């Protein structure tokens with residue numbers, strides 16, 4: 001059974017599609033499935049934001065095929081690990097958890113880089129284009145650590 005990892009942000013068009021693409025590129029496809037979702041419903045069925053597609057492309061990744069979806073309670077059963085981008089996502093997702101096991105699956109992604117500091121991946125949606133480069137770099141560093149941990153733990 002492949003290990004399943006879910007990346008979650010608010011809209012599922014800027015940060016979590018990048019997080020999905022970056023982590024998937026660092027893990028063997030046979031053993032790991034990476035997906036993403038948003039806590040909000042505005043962008044269901046939408047492609048990632050053009051600026052996320054562009055920064056992914058600049059770094060050699062294609063995320064064009066992704067489609068937005070909303071986080072749902074059954075994701076707690078479906079996924080082994082749930083990484084959220086910011087503290088507000090953490091509150092929204094853990095609010096839906098019905099058991100401690102479900103809640104324990106949820107981690108702030110930048111705690112992998114800065115343990116226990118609870119740092120947000122800033123939402124680049126309303127900001128300048130270089131916000132997307134900054135987000136890419138943070139997510140790439142976090143995904144590097146996550147991929148090493150997961151490969152070690154699950155193989």
Ligand code: 4NP
Pocket residue numbers: 009010011012013014015016038042123124125
């Ligand atoms: P994301 O950014 O959570 O990184 O996908 C956002 C994208 C869209 C909206 C909010 C955040 N929105 O309100 O439409």
